[in-house]
Amino acid sequence: MNIRAAVVGFGWAGRELWLPRLTEHAGFDVVAVVDPAPNARAALDAAPGVPVHPTLDALTARAVDLAVVAVPNHLHAEVAARLLGKGISVFLEKPVCLTSAEADTLAAAERDGGATLLAGSAAPHRGDVDALARLLPELGRIRHVDLSWVRARGIPQAGGWFTQRNKAGGGVLFDLGWHLLDTLASLLGPARFTQVVGVTSNDFVGSGTWSAAWRQDEPAAGACGDVEDTARGFLVRDDGVSVCLSAGWASHEARDETRIQVAGSAGTAELRCTFGFSPNRHPHARLTLTREGTTTSLPVPDEPIGTEYRRQLDGLTEALGDPGRRGRAIGEARTTVRVIEGFYASARSTHEQTAVPARH
Structure with a gap:
């Protein structure tokens, strides 16, 4: 049975990366696109007949097995948490979260909704x-x-x-x-x-x-x-x-x-x-x-450009069926976002020090 997938966010990543590959993949049926922009429907030439919804309210766990989320970064945790809380598993474009607090939000939503968060990372x-x-x-x-x-x-x-x-x-x-x-x-x-x-x-x-x-x-x-x-x-x-x-x-x-x-x-x-x-x-x-x-x-x-994105989709069926995957993506994201937080703190400290006039 194919995975019923929804694409959430129809910017460059949703439009150029995920919709074409999901449409072409034998293991997926694209059942919905979600984007508030009025021109999203006009851009759906690659998947005629797929309904376009302006909000997440149209998606339910009965109709959607997996939401591929490709919205701007600051909406990642908010959108993914809402979907996970509804019991819909999520394949989330990196970065999974922007702060450690957002990682906590995602962990709670994954636990409460009984769904699985999977992280998109092509390399x-x-x-x-x-x-x-x-x-x-x-x-x-x-x-x-x-x-x-x-x-x-x-x-x-x-x-x-x-x-x-x-x-x-x-x-x-x-x-x-x-x-x-x-x-x-x-x-x-x-x-x-x-x-x-x-x-x-x-x-x-x-x-x-x-x-x-x-x-x-x-x-x-x-x-x-x-x-x-x-x-x-x-x-x-x-x-x-x-x-x-x-x-x-x-x-x-x-x-x-x-x-x-x-x-x-x-x-x-x-x-x-x-x-x-x-x-x-x-x-x-x-x-x-x-x-x-x-x-x-x-x-x-020697592989065609973008092969790694299709290869991610090949493994999603197995990942969704593995209860051991629940919590793993969030744990990995915590480590990464803490590194980035520490990196920025170090960079700020350096900039602040260079801004102080030297004493002679």
Whole structure:
């Protein structure tokens, strides 16, 4: 029996990522779209006949098995909690929550409604990331990981909700950084972080010339971004592994690049590729293993862009039927959001210190 799915939120992610893939997938029937915008119905050419509702009131646990939620960040916890409370399981786009308090709200709704929250995080489902993961046992004791996703020009919807702190929670750290932290957990397993030091900057976010043209977003008139476009940090996990994290919506690089380097006692593995949908990318992923001065290139699957999003859907049927999944997504989100909260606290502290005149 197919999963009856509703798409909640019909912005770029709902329209370009999830509706086409759900419609094409043999395991899902799209039974509803929810979006308050009047033009949402006109944009439903990909799924004619699917009813469009302006509010969540139209969705019931009798008619919907899973709600795929792709609303702006500040609505994630509110919308997901309402659906979970109604007994409807939720597949929620990252970030799952913006604060630890929102994680508490989601946990209570999941428990009270008897439904399951599943977190959307595409990067760990990539074939090249899986190839890197299979290489880790050869590296001995893992000591350090470098995580980087830096775009050349890729600020989403300049002046729109992505660049407004009260709606997005933050900037590139919540956007690309969340993907990197999820990928780290998928590679090494979940862990708490005992130390988090970070700095942020916003050299590019105020200019529309650094926007992500490939998203075809219209710049928001009169709005000005107040979030970071670049974040750099150093973190230490409770298993002793150190982590360098770098995320950038824009830079002076020629191409968008994602880099994951894992250093162990017996070798170092490195993956260079490009996460996401930007066409300004490296055409092929490159995976290498370095031991005692010798670097070897290893094969990685050459997959169409976006394959990882369909692969997430392949596993949802099993995940929804597994009672052990209940609470897991929220637990993982707590860890991630606490890291981000600590990162921002460190960055604020640094900015405050640099603002104080030096005493002579």
